[in-house]
Amino acid sequence: MHDCPACRVPLHGYEEVCPSCGTKQFARKGGSNRFDSFKPPEPGINWMPFVLVFIVAIGVLAFAMSGSWIGKLMTSGPPPEDPMDKLTVVDARNFIETELTKGLTNAGGTGKITWTDLAEGKEVDKNVDAPAQLTVAATLPDKNLRTAIIDPIKPYLEKAKIPTFTMTDSKSHATWTYNVSAPVARPEE
Numbered sequence: 005m006h007d008c009p010a011c012r013v014p015l016h017g018y019e020e021v022c023p024s025c026g027t028k029q030f031a032r033k034g035g036s037n038r039f040d041s042f043k044p045p046e047p048g049i050n051w052m053p054f055v056l057v058f059i060v061a062i063g064v065l066a067f068a069m070s071g072s073w074i075g076k077l078m079t080s081g082p083p084p085e086d087p088m089d090k091l092t093v094v095d096a097r098n099f100i101e102t103e104l105t106k107g108l109t110n111a112g113g114t115g116k117i118t119w120t121d122l123a124e125g126k127e128v129d130k131n132v133d134a135p136a137q138l139t140v141a142a143t144l145p146d147k148n149l150r151t152a153i154i155d156p157i158k159p160y161l162e163k164a165k166i167p168t169f170t171m172t173d174s175k176s177h178a179t180w181t182y183n184v185s186a187p188v189a190r191p192e193e
Contacts, residue, residue: 088163096164097130100138100157107153108142115142122167133165140171147176154182 007014010027019029069075091099101117108115120137121128128136138161144150150171161169161184169182 088159091160091163093133093163093165094131096160097166100160100164100166101130103157103160104140104153107156108140108144111144111146111149111153113142113144113149115140135165135167137168137170138164138166140169142171142173143175144173145175147173147178150180154180158182 006017008022008025008027008029011022011025013022013024015022015029021028070079097119104115104117118139118141119128119130119132120126120139121132122135122137128134130136142150142153150173154169154171157169161182167184169184170179172179
């Protein structure tokens, strides 16, 4: 508030003319006048367009990533479990013996399966949880049938702790030896 310079009536600051004496009022320096007190607020920033553009950009990015390797990685879930991880040495050896017997029977041959201890070289039980050599003495009608007998068991040789697998065919006087090498463990970095 300020007073009228002519009649000293208190004024509020928005009057252009003094209501008491009719003197024209002038704005004071540093004081408030009618333009300062009734000045409309400055317009703020409308955030809605920015929010909409951000949401649309996220949607386009998610749609574009769904077909890429990143999207497939995010939606694939956990990797499937390897059935070999749950397999024990005894289970693997039982499977190998079953598959060899079945393969020999299907091929029309016969054979004898022998498990030998690597360290001592003597025959051992297949249920021993130690590396063993597997030897099959077979009689096959055709020596090329060996691949149909041996190929199904190859993935199980390492799990069964069989570093050397030997198959002999008495009819064709042939011997086949398969050496299984364990994968090299890489040092952790």
